[in-house]
Amino acid sequence: xxxxxxxxxxxxxxxxxxxxxxxxxxxxxxxxxxxxxxxxxxxxxxxxxxxxxxxxxxxxxxxxxxxxxxxxxxxxxxxxxxxxxxxxxxxxxxxxxxxxxxxxxxxxxxxxxxxxxxxxxxxxxxxxxxxxxxxxxxxxxxxxxxxxxxxxxxxxxxxxxxxxxxxxxxxxxxxxxxxxxxxxxxxxxxxxxxxxxxxxxxxxxxxxxxxxxxxxxxxxxxxxxxxxxxxxxxxxxxxxxxxxxxxxxxxxxxxxxxxxxxxxxxxxxxxxxxxxxxxxx
Amino acid sequence: xxxxxxxxxxxxxxxxxxxxxxxxxxxxxxxxxxxxxxxxxxxxxxxxxxxxxxxxxxxxxxxxxxxxxxxxxxxxxxxxxxxxxxxxxxxxxxxxxxxxxxxxxxxxxxxxxxxxxxxxxxxxxxxxxxxxxxxxxxxxxxxxxxxxxxxxxxxxxxxxxxxxxxxxxxxxxxxxxxxxxxxxxxxxxxxxxxxxxxxxxxxxxxxxxxxxxxxxxxxxxxxxxxxxxxxxxxxxxxxxxxxxxxxxxxxxxxxxxxxxxxxxxxxxxxxxxxxxxxxxxxxxxxxxxxxxxxxxxxxxxxxxxxxxxxxxxxxxxxxxxxxxxxxxxxxxxxxxxxxxxxxxxxxxxxxxxxxxxxxxxxxxxxxxxxxxxxxxxxxxxxxxxxxxxxxxxxxxxxxxxxxxxxxxxxx
Numbered sequence: 001x002x003x004x005x006x007x008x009x010x011x012x013x014x015x016x017x018x019x020x021x022x023x024x025x026x027x028x029x030x031x032x033x034x035x036x037x038x039x040x041x042x043x044x045x046x047x048x049x050x051x052x053x054x055x056x057x058x059x060x061x062x063x064x065x066x067x068x069x070x071x072x073x074x075x076x077x078x079x080x081x082x083x084x085x086x087x088x089x090x091x092x093x094x095x096x097x098x099x100x101x102x103x104x105x106x107x108x109x110x111x112x113x114x115x116x117x118x119x120x121x122x123x124x125x126x127x128x129x130x131x132x133x134x135x136x137x138x139x140x141x142x143x144x145x146x147x148x149x150x151x152x153x154x155x156x157x158x159x160x161x162x163x164x165x166x167x168x169x170x171x172x173x174x175x176x177x178x179x180x181x182x183x184x185x186x187x188x189x190x191x192x193x194x195x196x197x198x199x200x201x202x203x204x205x206x207x208x209x210x211x212x213x214x215x216x217x218x219x220x221x222x223x224x225x226x227x228x229x230x231x232x233x234x235x236x237x238x239x240x241x242x243x244x245x246x247x248x249x250x251x252x253x254x255x256x257x258x259x260x261x262x263x264x265x266x267x268x269x270x271x272x273x274x275x276x277x278x279x280x281x
Numbered sequence: 282x283x284x285x286x287x288x289x290x291x292x293x294x295x296x297x298x299x300x301x302x303x304x305x306x307x308x309x310x311x312x313x314x315x316x317x318x319x320x321x322x323x324x325x326x327x328x329x330x331x332x333x334x335x336x337x338x339x340x341x342x343x344x345x346x347x348x349x350x351x352x353x354x355x356x357x358x359x360x361x362x363x364x365x366x367x368x369x370x371x372x373x374x375x376x377x378x379x380x381x382x383x384x385x386x387x388x389x390x391x392x393x394x395x396x397x398x399x400x401x402x403x404x405x406x407x408x409x410x411x412x413x414x415x416x417x418x419x420x421x422x423x424x425x426x427x428x429x430x431x432x433x434x435x436x437x438x439x440x441x442x443x444x445x446x447x448x449x450x451x452x453x454x455x456x457x458x459x460x461x462x463x464x465x466x467x468x469x470x471x472x473x474x475x476x477x478x479x480x481x482x483x484x485x486x487x488x489x490x491x492x493x494x495x496x497x498x499x500x501x502x503x504x505x506x507x508x509x510x511x512x513x514x515x516x517x518x519x520x521x522x523x524x525x526x527x528x529x530x531x532x533x534x535x536x537x538x539x540x541x542x543x544x545x546x547x548x549x550x551x552x553x554x555x556x557x558x559x560x561x562x563x564x565x566x567x568x569x570x571x572x573x574x575x576x577x578x579x580x581x582x583x584x585x586x587x588x589x590x591x592x593x594x595x596x597x598x599x600x601x602x603x604x605x606x607x608x609x610x611x612x613x614x615x616x617x618x619x620x621x622x623x624x625x626x627x628x629x630x631x632x633x634x635x636x637x638x639x640x641x642x643x644x645x646x647x648x649x650x651x652x653x654x655x656x657x658x659x660x661x662x663x664x665x666x667x668x669x670x671x672x673x674x675x676x677x678x679x680x681x682x683x684x685x686x687x688x689x690x691x692x
Binding site: 078087088089094097098099101102105106108109110113114115116117118119120122123124126127129130131132133134135136137138139140141144147150151154155157158159160175176178179180181208210263264265266267 | 295296338393402406409410412413414416420421422426427428429432433434435438439448449450451452453454455456457463467470471473474476490491494495496497498499547548549550551552553554555562563566678679680681682
């Protein structure tokens with residue numbers, strides 16, 4: 001199949017040492033140094049104050065980066081369908097649930113239970129923004145960012161409209177941390193349009209390609225070749241399960257170019273970024 | 282067609298669905314392993330619900346349990362994925378010659394051209410719960426559960442990729458109880474975009490403490506067999522199931538034997554994490570989106586398989602929506618009295634029941650229910666023999682995620 005062109009309209013990112021797109025892009029381009037200390041968790045301003053305080057980390061981070069990308073795109077959040085991608089969901093809640101079920105199951109918190117669904121962040125996003133547009137919540141092990149990006153691009157293309165992509169993962173907690181390897185907190189978001197408009201910042205040509213190796217008979221836990229982020233930026237989110245998103249955001253920030261984003265052991269997206277309006281990002 | 286439902290913020294009509302044929306389909310639940318057993322239970326009105334005997338301190342309720350999973354480990358070449366959810370997936374795959382149908386599609390199109398879109402709510406979390414119950418003295422997982430393949434939401438998607446020897450796109454949808462309805466929407470988009478030539482869509486969810494104690498904490502489970510749409514209904518029964526469908530682009534010359542996906546609709550309630558919108562606004566817009574994509578009016582729908590969980594709120598709101606949108610001649614029922622609420626697998630199980638209804642010219646009624654919620658003449662308790670051309674299946678989820686699917690007989 002031939003390449004399809006989408007347009008990046010807005011960007012959002014948050015990690016402890018990448019607090020927001022404006023700072024992150026300057027950090028990626030080595031214009032400024034990353035904060036030495038970890039920043040406080042972002043406050044999801046779109047939630048009512050009582051909900052804001054008790055929001056799980058995944059919800060706070062997803063809503064913050066989603067809001068940032070929509071504001072950057074000058075799009076009303078409630079007009080956009082959305083794709084939420086997370087490798088593991090909220091591992092702090094998973095740890096709480098499993099620990100409580102093993103000790104005092106009858107005391108399980110109903111709120112933590114309904115917050116344990118993989119679509120919790122997406123559900124809170126819809127409630128906070130009043131969006132009745134469809135959302136989805138996906139997971140694909142270490143190809144979660146690639147598959148989230150793919151689904152957002154496919155939706156934009158097949159329904160001819162702009163789509164919000166939000167991707168996030170947080171650290172594993174408790175006994176699960178010995179088995180599931182992800183650390184730190186990272187959220188990132190893009191608003192992707194299907195046609196060039198005054199809101200378009202970058203053109204994104206994309207194409208699905210076979211990676212050219214046979215299906216592995218072994219489980220997909222050993223790393224394959226990833227398009228690596230630059231060492232310094234990568235170290236800021238190293239170990240987070242959503243780190244495969246980083247090359248895309250680095251490329252947007254400082255060097256629009258071709259990158260490869262794996263979506264499976266044998267498939268990848270070939271992405272070519274080019275600026276639409278110089279200096280607007 | 283512009284959207285007529287207020288507040289939807291859609292600026293344009295939805296793109297029409299590609300017409301897709303359902304080349305193969307199967308469901309395994311407490312109502313039966315495979316289509317023949319499921320059909321037989323539906324026809325004979327035999328419920329699969331039984332007293333909860335799951336776990337060491339069972340919640341006082343009924344469940345839809347698939348028997349024997351604890352005694353059927355996965356075959357040697359797949360044993361790395363061994364856990365209850367993947368055993369259920371394997372049992373489901375081995376019904377109705379589904380694996381052969383996928384193999385034929387792989388031969389036709391190539392392994393990278395057949396995608397997997399799998400819906401689940403809790404995936405293999407039962408294995409993680411088990412590990413937490415059996416931590417060693419150092420607080421670590423026991424050796425046999427120290428396996429990342431069974432402690433991640435994508436566990437069953439990854440398992441299917443290996444079990445079916447496929448190399449295409451493989452992704453898990455986790456939108457709670459709408460998960461395995463939304464897989465048809467995502468699958469349709471992959472086919473329409475040319476990123477796949479066939480898609481294995483499905484859903485697998487197995488019983489676990491998270492959902493039994495979780496729904497109990499929300500005071501949503503019934504101590505009796507669930508009674509969908511009964512005026513005296515008092516809650517849901519949880520169930521487990523695996524179901525799959527193989528979808529491909531429709532033949533230009535339909536041969537009249539293969540059912541088709543006519544359309545899908547998706548929406549969000551934007552209301553509450555665990556309560557449906559009181560006016561059913563999200564449900565209405567999902568149905569409207571589905572009919573618009575199919576290019577059909579509500580009058581063209583012969584049968585609706587309802588979400589019908591037997592919770593007080595869901596059934597009250599859903600009955601109102603059905604009465605307002607559909608012709609009084611449309612037949613509507615909930616089949617959760619047979620299967621229980623199978624959560625992330627409910628979408629596929631009820632899609633398969635809808636396909637069986639079309640194929641066998643009968644609309645299942647609603648089991649365990651004696652006095653129906655008033656004001657919804659479409660609701661049926663009894664099974665009805667009727668030639669059905671179209672059937673809709675509805676799925677609504679925590680987080681306010683809604684999905685409607687419309688199936689038809691190809692002709």
